[in-house]
Amino acid sequence: MGPSSTSNAGTGKPPPPPRTELDGFLAGAGHKVRSSDLHHVAQRLERLESAMVSSPSHVVSDLTSDTVHYNPADLVSWVDSLLSELTHSYHHPNNSSAPTSSTSSSSRSLPVDLDDLFAIPSAANNWLQPEMPLSQPPQLTVFTTMEEDSGIRLVHALMTCAELVQRGDLHLAGTLVDEMTALLTRINTGCGIGKVAGYFIDALSRRVSGAGSAPASPHETEILYHHFYEASPYLKFAHFTANQAILEAFEGHDCVHVIDFSLMHGLQWPALIQALALRPGGPPILRLTGIGPPSPDGRDTLREIGHRLAELARSVNVRFAFRGVAASGLEDVKPWMLQVSPNEAVAVNSIMQMHKLLGPDPSPIEPVLSWIRGLNPRIVTLVEQEVNHNQTGFLDRFTEALYYYSTVFDSLEAACPVQPDKALADMYLQREICNIVCCEGAARIERHETLAQWRDRLNRSGFRPLPLGSNAFKQASMLLTLFSAEGYSVEENEGCLTLGWHSRPLIAASAWQASPLSAAIAGGDN
Amino acid sequence: MAGSNEVNINESKRVVPLNTWVLISNFKLAYNLLRRSDGTFNRDLAEYLDRKVPANTIPADGVLSFDHVDRATGLLNRVYLRTTEGQPAWGFEELEKPLSTTEAVPVIVFFHGGSFTHSSANSAIYDTLCRRLVKTCGAAVVSVNYRRSPEHRYPCAYEDGWTALKWVKSRTWLRSGTPNDSKVHVYLAGDSSGGNICHHVAVRAAEAGVEVLGNILLQPMFGGQERTESEKRLDGKYFVTVRDRDWYWRAYLPEGEDRDHPACNPFGPRGCSLEGLIRFPKSLVVVPGLDLVQDWQLAYVEGLRKSGHDVKLLYLKEATIGFYFLPNNDHFYILMEEIKCFVNPNLNCQKR
Secondary structure, three states, X not given: OOOOOOOOOOOOOOOOOOOOOEOHHHHHOOOOOEHHHHHHHHHHHHHHHHHHHHOOHHHHHHHXXXXXXXXXXXXXXXXXXXXXXXXXXXXXXXXXXXXXXOOOOOOOOOOOOHHHHHHXXXXXXXXXXXXXXXXXXXXXXXXXXXXXXXXXXXXXXXXXXXXXXXXXXXXXHHHHHHHHHHHHOOOOOOOHHHHHHHHHHHHHHHXXXXXXXXXXXXXXXXXXXXXXXXHOOHHHHHHHHHHHHHHHHOOOOOEEEEEEOOOOOOOOHHHHHHHHHHOOOOOOEXXXXXXXXXXXXXXOHHHHHHHHHXXXXXXXXXXXXXXXXXXXXXXXXXXXXXXXXXOOEEEEEEEOOHHHHOOOOOOOHHHHHHHHHHOOOOEEEEEEEOOXXXXXXXXXXXXXXXXXXXXXXXXXXXXXXXXXXXXHHHHHHHHHHHHHHHOOHHHOOOOOOOHHHHHHHHHHOOEEEOOOOHHHHHHHHHHHHOOOXXXXXXXEEOOEEEEEEOOEEEEEEEEEEEOOHHHHOOOOOO | OOOOHHHHHHXXXXXXXXXXXXXXXXXXXXXXXXXXXXXXXXXXXXXXXXXXXXXXOOOEOOEEEEEEEOOOOOOEEEEEEEOOXXXXXXXXXXXXXXXXXXXXXXXXXXXXXXXXXXXXXXXXXXHHHHXXXXXXXXXXXXXEOOOOOOOOOOOHHHHHHHHHHHHHHOOHHHOEOOHHHXXXXXEEEEXXXXXXXXXXXXXXXXXXXXXXXXXXXXXXXXXXXXXXXXXXXXOOOOOOOHHHHHHHHHHHOOOOOOOOOOOOOOOOOOXXXXXXOOOOOEEEEEEEOOOOOHXXXXXXXXXHHHOOOOXXXXXXOOOOOOOOOOOOOHHHHHHHHHHHHXXXXXXXXXXX
């Protein structure tokens, strides 16, 4: 280390780089501010207060009703953006309802027609710098606070069995499976802990006996997905949030191309097509490339779905072209198959697919992230389960899954979905559980990782975050009120949105863009 | 008011550390944005801006937490337990056993502040505070996510507090003490509106014969129609204004009511003496010397005394509101020590 003196009289030495540590106490309160920035933030807060006091009251109330806020964890940016909103509106009082180039605000306010929800412009240039993620301890959570005796004993037995499996003592584990199966007969397996335990016991049984899990056919998977979509708000939230971000990213572009990493039944796209049809200035030319598994029986399911979407697009006067790319897995997709042309704005959309690429070495995730970056997309929308099911230790993984799926099933029960949606939605989840518990190596594809882990990975792979703002948050919250079940909660997490059950986030949506190459070289070396 | 801004800012900056000033000023300005002059509240933006943290059953610094939702009421409680070395990360087994079979372990039912309107049990600032309480006091803490105004006015918060108290009292795994003497050793604690809730829940408990061992009112939210000297003197000087206090009371109290409603002014013209309410617990009331509602807080202390109840006043002359959020000042440590002694009567604490 060099000399610590900061005097540079006559030496020509540059001063040492600023301390980039975050203020620990504020970080604990959820606000990321560098210690060296405290004075700056304080000054800006003072100015903001003065501006609020001296502005006419309608201007200040616009700050809440119309302005889109981004990432309140980054206090500096949040205060600065409010300040610029206020001073701009104050100096251009006649312009208060017109969008500006730097920070635009919507002149619409809720409640609005559902159709209008997508057509709200955003503060398009308010993107933030990537942040230093605080390292989070792994969220190993397993409290199910049921207090019926047999429920507790069952969970205890499950954990013990999992530990035996981790130790390799399959014989003893098998005995325990039998005991647990017997225990199951004494509790209600239609709901609650009994139901979830049943699935985990089944999965353990398969693992111990070596039977493994039967892989679902793509056709079955699609059907189960569709019913899970109907029975709960998770996939709707995913589609809705991603669409909003894509819509905003496509502003000002006349040729746009969406690449969907898993088309399924194309459920996500009618809403986007309709939103694009309604956008001020008219719709762009829309291309959609849908990736999906090859159809076995000579049908071309991808094409059929493409046809249906094309019909819809035609009916709302959106010029539309569809292309299907059949591949068994994302690792088999090559960028040339997507036929991206240089003048179009590209959106890459991945709903619960990316985690499948996290398998053992050579893991395809890096090559795939690399070619995504190579497409120079306007936006990459990523939605993933908010949990770490990719831990190497079996017991850790099992524990995490037990808690996670207990919470998901809890939420489904409260949502009271109709049959057959509910039963098939359960089966959709059961397949995931089975894969996490029974499979290893390349066969284990449900390798969910948390938002914090994805942030880390994407930052390192040359992407930077595009914050989802308060607009998306508000609309997601409204989406939830369409479901009668209270208990779902949308939360803002440093520019990303999560949907969870009570206070446990279960699914996380984020948006990304390729970082400019020079960003890798610039920046402090602290 | 606009002209006196500069003086106000300089004063408050002098008495708190810079990071505290940033934190509380940020709250103040955000809250100003959220309150509407027509009495409604921008709940969506409030939830968006509120920094929340999930529960964490991996012991961090000797504390683990988990959430419990009462299926019948939808009320969420976040439970904080202390852990010891070598304890497994997943302690569901512990839910069957009492906290201790040899000694009394205090269980603090905590009501977060926010003037009945803001914050949640899983707000970062309150999650952190509860964890600190566990560590310092060796207590279990149950933080109640009570329903807030203006969507849910009086008496919802008190109802939820009472429900939470009953739930806590009936948990076998929150009991402690020798087998013959095992019970849940409950204390109520809360800051701002949470302190107000403590009082009213404690009254109800006393009337119902439910034992509460102590009340901890930290910067409690009380008021009245009259404008007191401290309100006039300190208005706008240390983050809080009389105007915003008025807004929150209007949002919480039944429509058309004024601030002499007994929820707001328990010992005022429409309140009543607690004389004779034997089971009402001892109280610790903490008053920051720079809190503009201190005259009401002191009147509360006086009201308790006149009713013959045990109350200790901790007056922190140079403390502003929210001094307890960050452990970067003496008041914080004095407070923690006081609370520790209050809930652990067997400790040999220095009498002040």
